[in-house]
Amino acid sequence: MATPAINGSSIPATEACPAEIREILHAAASGEELTFEQGLILAAAEGSALEALVVFADQLRRETVGHAITYVVNRNINFTNVCFVGCSFCGFGRGPGAADAYSLSFGEVVRRAREAWERGATEVCVQGGLPRDLDGFFYRDLLRAIKRAIPEMHVHAFSPMEIDYGVTKTGMPLRDYLRMMKDEGLGSIPGTAAEILDDRVRKELSPNKLPAARWVEIITAAHELGIPTTSTMMYGHVEQPADWVRHILLLRSIQKRTGGFTEFVPLGFIHENTRLYRHGGARPGAKREEHLRVHALARVLLHGAIKNLQVSWVKLGFETSLACLQAGANDFSGTLMEENISKAAGATFGEYVSPEEFRAKIRSIGRVPAERTTTYKIRRVFDNPEHHPPTAPPQLPMVRADSNVTYTEGAY
Numbered sequence: 001m002a003t004p005a006i007n008g009s010s011i012p013a014t015e016a017c018p019a020e021i022r023e024i025l026h027a028a029a030s031g032e033e034l035t036f037e038q039g040l041i042l043a044a045a046e047g048s049a050l051e052a053l054v055v056f057a058d059q060l061r062r063e064t065v066g067h068a069i070t071y072v073v074n075r076n077i078n079f080t081n082v083c084f085v086g087c088s089f090c091g092f093g094r095g096p097g098a099a100d101a102y103s104l105s106f107g108e109v110v111r112r113a114r115e116a117w118e119r120g121a122t123e124v125c126v127q128g129g130l131p132r133d134l135d136g137f138f139y140r141d142l143l144r145a146i147k148r149a150i151p152e153m154h155v156h157a158f159s160p161m162e163i164d165y166g167v168t169k170t171g172m173p174l175r176d177y178l179r180m181m182k183d184e185g186l187g188s189i190p191g192t193a194a195e196i197l198d199d200r201v202r203k204e205l206s207p208n209k210l211p212a213a214r215w216v217e218i219i220t221a222a223h224e225l226g227i228p229t230t231s232t233m234m235y236g237h238v239e240q241p242a243d244w245v246r247h248i249l250l251l252r253s254i255q256k257r258t259g260g261f262t263e264f265v266p267l268g269f270i271h272e273n274t275r276l277y278r279h280g281g282a283r284p285g286a287k288r289e290e291h292l293r294v295h296a297l298a299r300v301l302l303h304g305a306i307k308n309l310q311v312s313w314v315k316l317g318f319e320t321s322l323a324c325l326q327a328g329a330n331d332f333s334g335t336l337m338e339e340n341i342s343k344a345a346g347a348t349f350g351e352y353v354s355p356e357e358f359r360a361k362i363r364s365i366g367r368v369p370a371e372r373t374t375t376y377k378i379r380r381v382f383d384n385p386e387h388h389p390p391t392a393p394p395q396l397p398m399v400r401a402d403s404n405v406t407y408t409e410g411a412y
């Protein structure tokens, strides 16, 4: 895949910007694929260098995907918080005996999916903890239950960690397992469980999690079988800027082979309720400048490979999200309707944003809102505010996960 050159006049004319940064941005503008060393220099950008990087990334975004900021109307369904994996950055997973351990029945998951469909959602994002007693075909059966009830709903489900667990539990070869899930209607896979794709860092974050090479193997196999995935990176904890660059370049190399990533989503670490922060020496998440740096860096390094760069409003909050949407990002992610994982780790940015609120926020920075499908087909462009007043009250009430039932051993 050739890296498209962009208009050379788009290099920001920041006089104070160090020559070294200007040279790298010129190289990127002329279509050169940036190296690890060049990425590392951008990853350290501060002051006027960071300003130039942000302006350039925003220009790249405009030339690559235009003026719209997209979002998807979706609902998160986290079917259980019971998990044996024990990631140190996770505030969500619980032991099976915890007072607040919960599990949802198939009927409840389907009810939530149907409720979302009736309120305009086109996607459910389904992920959960990993209980030890999970039935081998649990993921297939849950997917089947949703698709039978609402055939047109896009099911974006089961992280590579869950796919790996399903493979282990069933004893099926990976490709057969993925083929079975695709045949049952799996629309796409969240590229979560990536954290930082380096086993040295992963050992600190979660020694029980699948190794980086297995994550790559599962994602690559999914792409080759025609199942798209997202890609993610968690930053702001124990990692170094060199880890960001290595991680992003690895994703770029996968995308050049498969073309299967729909987007890249940088995920800022939420530290409050995590062991990694309390005992593991992690930083307390990223500050605003670091968020901008990571998003702008990703736009520049992934140019010519992954077109869509998403902000996670649940982790960043709206103010920082809007700043990142002016630093290379072009997608606001989903309305969610409920969100448990970041909230459990201490995030306070809410569980649900209505499409009307999304549109108002997008317009507040002079951009055009557009609703998309999971795979970035545009459903509707809201280019005339008079037809869609930005002040319309939210149509959808907050949907709280208050019908969770206490987990009992053997529930799955």
Ligand code: SF4
Pocket: 083, 084, 085, 086, 087, 090, 091, 092, 093, 128, 129, 130, 161, 206
């Ligand atoms: S991040 Fe996922 S796999 Fe890790 S402990 Fe939390 S729920 Fe379990």
